[in-house]
Amino acid sequence: MLKHFLTLEWKSFFRSASFKSNLAIKIFMVFGALYFMAVFLGLGIGAFYIIERQGWGDPLLVVNRFMIYYLVGDLYIRYMLQKMPITNIKPLLYLPINKSKIVAYSLGKTVVSFFNWSHAFFFVPFSVVLLVEGYSPIGVVGWHLAIMALFLCNNFLNVLVNNKDNVFYMLLGIFSLLGVCQYYELFNITDYTSPFFNTLYDLPWMAFLTWGLLIALATSAFTYFKRHMYLDAGLAGKKSMAKTEDYAWLNRFGNLGTFLKNDIKLIRRNKRSKTSVIMSFFFIFYGLFFFTGAVEAYDGPVWKIFAGIFISGGFLFSFGQFVPSWDSAYYPLMMSQNISYREYLTSKWYLIIIATAASTILASFYLYFGWDAYLAVIVGAIYNIGVNSYLVLWGGAYIKTPIDLTSNKKAFGDKQAFNSKTLLLTLPKLILPLGVYALGHYLISPTAGYIFVGMAGIIGFGFKNRVFALIEGIYKKEKYKTIAAYKQKA
Amino acid sequence: MISVQSLTKKYGESIVLNIENLEIPKGQSFGLVGNNGAGKTTFFSLMLDLIQPTTGHIVNNGVQVDSSEEWKPFTSAFIDETFLIGYLTPEEYFYFIGELRGRNKADVDALLERFKDFFHDEILGQKKYLRDLSKGNQKKAGIVASFIGDPEVIILDEPFANLDPTTQIKLKGIIKDLAASNEVTVLVSSHDLIHVTEVCERIVVLNKGELVRDIQTSTETLKELEVFFGG
Numbered sequence: 001m002l003k004h005f006l007t008l009e010w011k012s013f014f015r016s017a018s019f020k021s022n023l024a025i026k027i028f029m030v031f032g033a034l035y036f037m038a039v040f041l042g043l044g045i046g047a048f049y050i051i052e053r054q055g056w057g058d059p060l061l062v063v064n065r066f067m068i069y070y071l072v073g074d075l076y077i078r079y080m081l082q083k084m085p086i087t088n089i090k091p092l093l094y095l096p097i098n099k100s101k102i103v104a105y106s107l108g109k110t111v112v113s114f115f116n117w118s119h120a121f122f123f124v125p126f127s128v129v130l131l132v133e134g135y136s137p138i139g140v141v142g143w144h145l146a147i148m149a150l151f152l153c154n155n156f157l158n159v160l161v162n163n164k165d166n167v168f169y170m171l172l173g174i175f176s177l178l179g180v181c182q183y184y185e186l187f188n189i190t191d192y193t194s195p196f197f198n199t200l201y202d203l204p205w206m207a208f209l210t211w212g213l214l215i216a217l218a219t220s221a222f223t224y225f226k227r228h229m230y231l232d233a234g235l236a237g238k239k240s241m242a243k244t245e246d247y248a249w250l251n252r253f254g255n256l257g258t259f260l261k262n263d264i265k266l267i268r269r270n271k272r273s274k275t276s277v278i279m280s281f282f283f284i285f286y287g288l289f290f291f292t293g294a295v296e297a298y299d300g301p302v303w304k305i306f307a308g309i310f311i312s313g314g315f316l317f318s319f320g321q322f323v324p325s326w327d328s329a330y331y332p333l334m335m336s337q338n339i340s341y342r343e344y345l346t347s348k349w350y351l352i353i354i355a356t357a358a359s360t361i362l363a364s365f366y367l368y369f370g371w372d373a374y375l376a377v378i379v380g381a382i383y384n385i386g387v388n389s390y391l392v393l394w395g396g397a398y399i400k401t402p403i404d405l406t407s408n409k410k411a412f413g414d415k416q417a418f419n420s421k422t423l424l425l426t427l428p429k430l431i432l433p434l435g436v437y438a439l440g441h442y443l444i445s446p447t448a449g450y451i452f453v454g455m456a457g458i459i460g461f462g463f464k465n466r467v468f469a470l471i472e473g474i475y476k477k478e479k480y481k482t483i484a485a486y487k488q489k490a
Numbered sequence: 491m492i493s494v495q496s497l498t499k500k501y502g503e504s505i506v507l508n509i510e511n512l513e514i515p516k517g518q519s520f521g522l523v524g525n526n527g528a529g530k531t532t533f534f535s536l537m538l539d540l541i542q543p544t545t546g547h548i549v550n551n552g553v554q555v556d557s558s559e560e561w562k563p564f565t566s567a568f569i570d571e572t573f574l575i576g577y578l579t580p581e582e583y584f585y586f587i588g589e590l591r592g593r594n595k596a597d598v599d600a601l602l603e604r605f606k607d608f609f610h611d612e613i614l615g616q617k618k619y620l621r622d623l624s625k626g627n628q629k630k631a632g633i634v635a636s637f638i639g640d641p642e643v644i645i646l647d648e649p650f651a652n653l654d655p656t657t658q659i660k661l662k663g664i665i666k667d668l669a670a671s672n673e674v675t676v677l678v679s680s681h682d683l684i685h686v687t688e689v690c691e692r693i694v695v696l697n698k699g700e701l702v703r704d705i706q707t708s709t710e711t712l713k714e715l716e717v718f719f720g721g
Binding site for chain 2: 241242243244245255258261262265266269270329330331332333335336337338339340341405406480483484486487
C-alpha cells in the first residue's frame with residue numbers, strides 16, 4: 001500500500017502542470033534547507049563552547065532556559081509554513097483502502113517533514129558534545145529523547161490546531177508578552193519552565209513521560225482526522241459568509257464606476273489580490289533605505305528618484321503589472337459582454353492612479369527627511385501616473401499567466417511574468433526616469449532634474465488618448481492568445 | 491439574423507469545424523446537437539469572437555463578429571463557468587451585468603422576480619459567493635444573467651446539463667417562451683435529444699465539425715435523430 005502512495009506522490013510532483021517553476025522553487029527551497037542545516041550544525045557544535053566562553057553558566061542549563069521559546073517559535077513557524085497534506089487524499093476516499101491507512105499515511109508524511117528532522121542538526125551534535133564534555137550518558141540520552149519527543153509533539157499540535165486562527169494568535173500573543181516581560185525583567189517564565197527541562201536530564205526516565213505525551217497527541221490527531229475524513233468536515237475548504245455590497249457612491253462614474261466597484265470587490269475578497277495590495281503598502285517604506293543613508297550604495301542623488309518611483313508606485317508594480325490576469329478566471333465573459341476595451345482599460349488605469357495618489361499622500365512622512373525627499377516622491381508619482389501607468393498596462397497584454405485568486409501560491413514572483421517583452425518594458429519604467437533626472441541634475445541643477453522628470457510625466461499624461469488607442473490595439477491583437485492561455489489552469 | 495459563410499477552424503492539421511453555409515433567421519430557436527468533439531462549443535466560441543476562424547466569418551445582425559465589437563450590445567451568452575465572476579454574490583453579478591447592459595437595479599430586480607420560481611430559493615439571498623454555489627446553481631445564475639438587458643441573440647451551451655429535473659422542465663418553458671416572442675434568437679446546444687427537440691424549431695446536427703443534418707422540428711424529428719446517433 002505504501003508503495004502505491006509513494007508512486008502517487010512521485011507522479012503528482014513530476015507531472016504537475018507547473019512542474020518547471022515548481023522545480024525551480026523546490027531547488028531554491030533545497031538550498032534554503034541546506035543553509036539552515038549548516039547553521040544548525042554549526043550552532044549544535046559551537047553552542048556549547050560559545051556559551052561556556054561567554055560565561056553564561058552551564059551550557060545545558062542555558063539551553064534549557066530558552067527551550068520554551070525555541071519550542072513556541074518552532075510551533076509558530078510550523079503553523080505558518082507546514083501544511084497538513086489533505087488535498088491529495090480526496091480521490092482515495094472511496095477506494096478500497098482503510099481510512100485508518102490513509103490517515104496514518106498523511107500523518108506519517110508530516111512526521112518525516114523537514115520541520116521535524118531539521119532540529120536534529122542542532123540537538124544531535126549538541127548532545128554529542130555534552131557526552132564528550134563528561135555529562136552523565138544516561139542523563140544526556142534521556143534529555144535528548146525527551147526533547148525529540150517534544151518537537152514531534154509540536155508536529156501533532158500543529159496538525160490539530162491547523163486553521164484555528166484565534167487559538168493560535170492568542171497563544172502567540174501570550175508568548176510575545178512573556179518575552180517582553182522577560183526582557184524588561186518584570187516576570188520570567190523561564191524560571192518556571194527551565195526546572196522541567198532540567199529534570200529531563202536529572203531524571204532520565206522522564207523521557208517516557210514525554211513519549212507518552214507524544215503517543216497521546218498522535219493518537220488524538222489520528223482519531224480526530226479519522227472522524228473528520230468527510231468532505232463536509234475535515235476536508236472541506238473554508239467558506240466565507242458573503243455580503244452583497246453596493247458601493248453606490250461609485251455610480252456617478254457611470255460605466256467606469258461599474259468596473260471600479262468590481263475591482264474593489266476583487267481586491268477585498270480574494271486572498272491573492274489582498275496579498276498584493278498589502279505588499280504594495282510596504283513599498284511605501286522602501287524609501288527609508290535611501291533617505292536614512294542606511295545603504296551606502298543608494299547615496300547618490302539619482303537614487304532618490306528611484307526611491308520616489310517605488311514609494312508611490314507599489315500598487316502599480318504589484319497589482320498593475322498583472323492586469324488583465326486578475327480577470328483571467330472570467331476573461332471570456334469580459335470579452336463577450338457589452339464592454340469596450342477602452343472602458344475596461346480606463347477603469348484599471350484609474351485604479352492605479354487613485355492608488356498612486358493615495359500612496360503619495362501616505363508617504364508624506366518623508367517630509368521628516370526634508371522637502372527634498374518628499375519632492376522626489378511627488379515627482380516619482382507624477383512619472384508613475386504619466387508614464388508608468390501606461391507601461392504596466394501595455395506589459396500586461398503580454399503576460400498570459402492565469403491567476404488563481406483563491407490561493408497565495410506564486411504571489412511572490414512568477415517566472416512567466418518575466419518574459420523578454422515585459423523585461424524590456426521595465427527599462428523605461430525605472431531606468432529612463434533616472435536618466436532624465438541625471439540629465440537635469442548634472443547639466444543644470446537638482447531642481448532642474450526634478451522638473452525634467454515631472455515634465456516627462458505631464459507630457460505622458462497629455463498623450464493619454466493616443467497611448468490608450470495604441471494599447472487597445474495590442475490588447476485586441478493578443479486577445480485570442482490570452483483567452484487560450486487563461487484556459488490552461490496553472 | 492446570423493449568417494455563416496465558409497467557416498472553418500483548424501488546429502494544426504485537424505479540422506474541428508467546417509460549415510459552408512448556415513443562415514439563422516431572427517426569432518428562430520436553433521438547436522445544435524452532436525457528440526463530444528463535434529464542434530458545438532467551437533462554433534459558439536466563434537460566434538462570441540473568443541477564438542479566431544481559420545477561414546470565413548460569422549455575421550451577426552449585419553456585424554461581422556471578428557472585425558467589429560458592435561454585436562456585443564444585443565448578444566449574450568452562457569458557455570461555462572468562465573462566464574461567472576466567482577467572488578461576487580449572485581445579486582452583485584446580476585447587477586454588474588445589468589449595468590454593463592444599461593439596466594438599473596430596479597430593472598434587474600424586476601427581471602429576477604420573473605425567475606423566482608426558476609431559482610427555487612437557492613440563488614438569491616444565500617450569503618454565498620458564486621464560487622461557493624453548487625455547479626447546478628451556478629448554471630442557473632449564469633443562464634438567467636444571459637437574459638438581462640433584452641438581448642436579441644442568446645447563446646446557451648449545454649444549458650440542461652447539471653440541472654435537476656424540475657429546473658430542466660422550467661428551463662424548457664423559459665426557452666419556449668423566448669422563442670415564441672419571435673424577437674429573440676436562441677441558440678442552444680445539447681446532448682439530450684429529447685430536450686432539444688422539444689424546445690427548438692430547427693435542429694442542426696454536427697459530426698466531426700461537419701454539418702450533417704438540418705431539420706425543421708416535427709413529430710418525426712426525435713426518431714430521426716435517434717436513428718442517426720444510434721446507427
